[in-house]
Amino acid sequence: MSSRRLLKAASAIREVVSMAILTELRNPRVSGVTVTGVEMSPDMRQAKVHVSIMGSEQKQAECLEALQRSAGFLQAKINDRIETRYTPKLEFVIDKGVKHSIEVARILRDVLPKEEEPEDEESDDESTEPQE
Known part of the structure; x- marks a missing residue:
């Protein structure tokens, strides 16, 4: 099977699942969810x-469990909107890429030397004015 076909199917599934989570899923535990890839x-x-998933580790675990419980509903939405021979079985996993990138940026800020901020030009002008 061509990888182009798999990428196209994955993109379509990502779109359907993200829209269904955003607009049709009524579980209050599912909030702050972004589908990053399939x-x-x-x-x-x-x-x-x-x-x-935004929030604490506990909120993430609860939200992930709620998503797993909603997998059948989301598979039905995929079946309605995408014409394929088989409707794929969905498995949800937390993407830690965003949190890792934030952590790396924080570490780099701590490790790299801080650049000195340029002094404000107006404050220079005021300090050089003769005082009467």
Whole structure:
């Protein structure tokens, strides 16, 4: 199976799942969720949905569990909107890429030398004026 076809199917599934989570899923535990990507198995029977969830570790775990419980509903939405031979079984995993990038940026800020801020030109002008 061509990788182009898998990428196209993954993109379509990402779009359907993200819109369904945003507009149609009524579970209050599912909030602050962003679908960052979808990985398809070569036979297109399974899809791993990568999600970024804002909040504490406990909130992330609760939200991930709620998403897993809503997988059947989301698979039905995929079946309604995308014409494929098989509707892929959804598995949700937390994408830690965003949190890792924030942590790396914080570490770099701490390690790299701080640049001196240029002095404000107006304050220079005021200090050089003769005082009467």
